[in-house]
Amino acid sequence: MLKTAAARTRLAGITSTLSNRSTSRNMASSAPAIKLYGAGTPNGRKVLAALEELKQVYGTQYEYQKIDLSDAKLEQKEPWFIKLNPNGRIPVIEDREAGFPVFETGAILAYLQQKYDVQNKFGFVGEREKSEVLQWMFWANAGLGPMMGQAGHFIRASEQLPYAQNRYIDESKRLLGVMEIRLKENNGWLVGDHYSIADLNAYCWVVAHSFIRIPSLDEWPAVKSWFEAIAGRDAVKAAYAL
Numbered sequence: 224m225l226k227t228a229a230a231r232t233r234l235a236g237i238t239s240t241l242s243n244r245s246t247s248r249n250m251a252s253s254a255p256a257i258k259l260y261g262a263g264t265p266n267g268r269k270v271l272a273a274l275e276e277l278k279q280v281y282g283t284q285y286e287y288q289k290i291d292l293s294d295a296k297l298e299q300k301e302p303w304f305i306k307l308n309p310n311g312r313i314p315v316i317e318d319r320e321a322g323f324p325v326f327e328t329g330a331i332l333a334y335l336q337q338k339y340d341v342q343n344k345f346g347f348v349g350e351r352e353k354s355e356v357l358q359w360m361f362w363a364n365a366g367l368g369p370m371m372g373q374a375g376h377f378i379r380a381s382e383q384l385p386y387a388q389n390r391y392i393d394e395s396k397r398l399l400g401v402m403e404i405r406l407k408e409n410n411g412w413l414v415g416d417h418y419s420i421a422d423l424n425a426y427c428w429v430v431a432h433s434f435i436r437i438p439s440l441d442e443w444p445a446v447k448s449w450f451e452a453i454a455g456r457d458a459v460k461a462a463y464a465l
């Protein structure tokens with residue numbers, strides 16, 4: 224029994240604060256844990272496809288905000304975006320549950336796989352395979368992606384520089400040759416005995432081959448079969464349809 228009106232008022236205040244807190248917690252928990260800021264580019268699709276894979280296996284939900292990369296908008300250079308990714312490029316994710324953002328596609332894929340792929344459907348348990356996933360992701364993100372990206376840039380540039388175009392197209396072809404050997408020696412996957420984030424990470428760049436004057440993958444039959452297997456995955460199709 225509360226003795227004074229002041230005590231009753233104090234209790235009412237505490238109760239209302241607690242109920243507001245619990246309302247805001249409920250609102251926060253109803254939003255998906257992961258928010259992706261991306262676009263329909265090779266790097267943007269990579270994370271979309273990884274999230275779609277997790278959604279299919281675990282029902283993981285995510286929110287997707289498309290960033291307008293056009294010169295007229297350059298949303299990725301705005302201060303609010305730079306706070307999430309100091310590099311001013313998409314994609315970046317926010318994990319509301321953890322309370323921090325993650326940028327760089329390799330780091331995002333590794334983070335999502337380690338935290339949300341609890342059955343290791345897209346990763347591995349073995350120490351060697353875990354290291355190999357990182358090796359092939361670093362390889363693709365330091366080599367294949369930048370080389371194919373530069374080839375595309377010089378092919379579309381207003382100033383046509385055959386030396387630069389050929390340098391990046393030839394290097395991209397060399398890297399496809401490296402993949403060809405690896406896939407042949409490793410039963411069709413970049414790492415271990417199944418599809419993983421290492422394959423998805425590289426796939427989203429190989430998709431762009433036709434934009435850099437590589438009309439087909441016939442020269443690299445193992446890459447071609449690998450490419451077709453990944454393209455046929457429901458999650459990958461869903462990501463490319465968004």
Ligand SMILES: N[C@@H](CCC(=O)N[C@@H](CS)C(=O)NCC(=O)O)C(=O)O
Nearest residue numbers: 264265266267312313314327328329
């Ligand atoms: N190394 C970065 C590359 C990110 C990147 O180049 N993103 C491009 C789209 S694929 C971008 O945001 N371009 C717009 C810009 O450069 O301002 C990653 O893997 O996340």
